Amino acid sequence: MTNSKIDDLTNTIASECIAVRLRIVNRVVSKIYDDAFRPLGAKISQMNILVAVGKMGIARPADVCQVLHLDVSTLSRNVERMKARGWLEVIPDEDGRAQPIRLTSTGKKLIEQAAPAWEMAQKQSQELLGAAISGQLNQALKRINESAS
Amino acid sequence: MTNSKIDDLTNTIASECIAVRLRIVNRVVSKIYDDAFRPLGAKISQMNILVAVGKMGIARPADVCQVLHLDVSTLSRNVERMKARGWLEVIPDEDGRAQPIRLTSTGKKLIEQAAPAWEMAQKQSQELLGAAISGQLNQALKRINESAS
DNA sequence: TGTATTTAATTGTATATACAATATCAATAT
DNA sequence: ATATTGATATTGTATATACAATTAAATACA
Numbered sequence: 001m002t003n004s005k006i007d008d009l010t011n012t013i014a015s016e017c018i019a020v021r022l023r024i025v026n027r028v029v030s031k032i033y034d035d036a037f038r039p040l041g042a043k044i045s046q047m048n049i050l051v052a053v054g055k056m057g058i059a060r061p062a063d064v065c066q067v068l069h070l071d072v073s074t075l076s077r078n079v080e081r082m083k084a085r086g087w088l089e090v091i092p093d094e095d096g097r098a099q100p101i102r103l104t105s106t107g108k109k110l111i112e113q114a115a116p117a118w119e120m121a122q123k124q125s126q127e128l129l130g131a132a133i134s135g136q137l138n139q140a141l142k143r144i145n146e147s148a149s
Numbered sequence: 150m151t152n153s154k155i156d157d158l159t160n161t162i163a164s165e166c167i168a169v170r171l172r173i174v175n176r177v178v179s180k181i182y183d184d185a186f187r188p189l190g191a192k193i194s195q196m197n198i199l200v201a202v203g204k205m206g207i208a209r210p211a212d213v214c215q216v217l218h219l220d221v222s223t224l225s226r227n228v229e230r231m232k233a234r235g236w237l238e239v240i241p242d243e244d245g246r247a248q249p250i251r252l253t254s255t256g257k258k259l260i261e262q263a264a265p266a267w268e269m270a271q272k273q274s275q276e277l278l279g280a281a282i283s284g285q286l287n288q289a290l291k292r293i294n295e296s297a298s
Numbered sequence: 299t300g301t302a303t304t305t306a307a308t309t310g311t312a313t314a315t316a317c318a319a320t321a322t323c324a325a326t327a328t
Numbered sequence: 329a330t331a332t333t334g335a336t337a338t339t340g341t342a343t344a345t346a347c348a349a350t351t352a353a354a355t356a357c358a
Contacts, residue, residue: 006257009264010203017267018274019182019193020200021286024218026175027315028293033168034316044168045344051169054159062306069173071346076308078344097306097353108155115158118166125167128296129289136285137170140278144177147277176345183346194314210337220316225338227314246323246336 029125036121040114041085047114049078050087050107058091058100069144082107178274185270189263190234196263198227199236199256207240207249218293231256 033044052067053059065072082088087107090099182193201216202208214221231237236256239248
């Protein structure tokens with residue numbers, strides 16, 4: 001008597017699961033960027049938020065979360081750290097609940113300083129994953145954002 | 150005078166960065182699986198480890214880490230939790246340093262019980278991301294594992 | 299106008315993740 | 329034989345992440 005049923009199931013999940021494989025690729029790629037940014041004291045997760053806020057100009061947390069598909073509580077803690085580092089600042093708003101944020105000049109400077117590291121990590125990731133990856137990600141994101149309406 | 154230089158840089162990174170987009174897709178997909186497994190008290194990160202160990206039979210932590218591209222310290226903490234839940238057990242080894250692990254019968258049962266949830270999440274992810282995603286992930290992983298030799 | 303509902307964000311708690319440092323044991327060189 | 333080096337895993341520390349509960353403020357409504 002064998003365990004073939006559970007073994008088959010295990011092998012199927014291990015080899016076919018989208019999440020398992022996506023998460024591996026995510027860890028590998030995140031590490032490339034984290035290594036590149038380390039001399040600047042920043043992480044890819046923080047650069048994500050920094051450029052998203054930068055693109056928005058004045059950004060309400062909920063809007064940043066919608067773009068990055070982040071939980072608001074996650075963003076709240078990250079913004080806390082990034083305010084402490086002087087990269088982000090809260091600006092007043094008529095709505096007393098809102099806590100809109102924007103880049104400080106230090107935050108902008110960080111993006112500029114990080115540009116060479118980003119380009120290196122970007123190039124390395126493209127070489128690792130192949131030129132097709134960018135289009136594939138855009139396609140995936142397009143579908144995600146269309147379905148999240 | 151404008152901020153056009155920093156603005157251009159910010160927009161470039163926000164729209165072209167592989168890591169930003171990959172991390173978004175990863176969060177969205179991980180949530181699909183986490184939601185599916187929640188009634189079982191498991192997370193996709195744990196199922197990753199469970200099926201990897203199941204496939205190996207008797208697994209040394211370092212080997213699991215190589216397959217999943219996980220830091221050994223990360224695995225150590227996860228295994229700790231999963232041992233506490235009775236899903237994994239350590240077996241003795243001649244090498245006093247080694248801590249090889251394997252599935253318990255409870256762990257095997259969990260995989261069986263999780264199968265329907267996995268299939269739902271898998272199907273949902275395929276529908277969301279398109280049929281091409283599986284091949285794309287395999288291609289990426291192939292390149293990653295070839296380069297990590 | 300006063301209360302209920304909705305909205306925006308934070309706080310409590312738990313897991314996930316990785317780097318640096320440490321502990322333990324094995325293998326090797328002298 | 330012993331000291332050094334190397335391998336394996338854990339522990340200390342910090343950040344990232346999300347769900348549930350809470351706080352605070354605006355809006356709806358009766």
